[in-house]
Amino acid sequence: MRAVLLGPPGAGKGTQAARLTERFGVPAISTGDIFRANVKGGTPLGVKAQEYMNAGQLVPDEVTNAMVRARLAEDDAAQGFLLDGYPRNPEQAVELDSMLADLGVELDVAMEITADFDEVTQRLLKRAEIEGRADDTEPVIRKRLEVYATSTAPLTAFYAGRGLLVQVDGLGEIDEVTERLVAAVAR
Numbered sequence: 001m002r003a004v005l006l007g008p009p010g011a012g013k014g015t016q017a018a019r020l021t022e023r024f025g026v027p028a029i030s031t032g033d034i035f036r037a038n039v040k041g042g043t044p045l046g047v048k049a050q051e052y053m054n055a056g057q058l059v060p061d062e063v064t065n066a067m068v069r070a071r072l073a074e075d076d077a078a079q080g081f082l083l084d085g086y087p088r089n090p091e092q093a094v095e096l097d098s099m100l101a102d103l104g105v106e107l108d109v110a111m112e113i114t115a116d117f118d119e120v121t122q123r124l125l126k127r128a129e130i131e132g133r134a135d136d137t138e139p140v141i142r143k144r145l146e147v148y149a150t151s152t153a154p155l156t157a158f159y160a161g162r163g164l165l166v167q168v169d170g171l172g173e174i175d176e177v178t179e180r181l182v183a184a185v186a187r
């Protein structure tokens with residue numbers, strides 16, 4: 001399976017990706033996780049990404065696209081992947097198409113986990129208390145949601161237009177949402 005996961009910050013993409021990766025036997029590739037690991041390790045990529053992340057803005061496309069292109073070329077992604085957090089704007093979506101064309105493969109599905117902004121804001125504020133992520137503060141959450149609404153939400157129509165979109169309600173128990181996703185993909 002070759003899939004992208006869409007949905008606002010706090011919708012549960014990372015949580016669900018970790019579960020779906022086991023179900024489908026393909027790696028979950030989270031751009032946010034890769035960036036955070038690089039920030040933590042103090043790599044040049046991390047240094048470039050950090051200020052954007054802390055401001056709730058997208059890391060520049062040329063940085064992100066190169067990183068994803070390299071990741072998708074790794075052996076474990078040859079049989080499939082679940083992309084979490086990429087693409088995040090129409091330019092990245094076009095770039096993903098070009099990467100997949102170069103690899104000679106196609107996307108099977110775009111799964112969107114829906115959740116309203118009030119709900120996700122509450123979840124992220126709660127997560128802040130547990131994980132202490134630098135971007136889980138109220139002003140940065142607001143900015144991330146703004147960026148989501150402006151840049152990422154249009155991807156729903158983009159993938160729907162290709163007949164690749166499935167939408168699943170992100171409210172409810174974690175297990176329930178997983179089952180909804182699995183069922184939606186099987187359809």
Ligand code: ADP
Pocket residue numbers: 008009010031032033035052053054056057058059060064084085086087088092135144
């Ligand atoms: P969330 O979806 O909860 O905002 P992520 O872990 O997916 O969290 O992303 C955290 C941050 O990492 C983003 O706010 C952004 O700065 C950066 N980032 C992640 N994915 C991308 C991407 N595809 N393009 C640009 N920046 C990204």
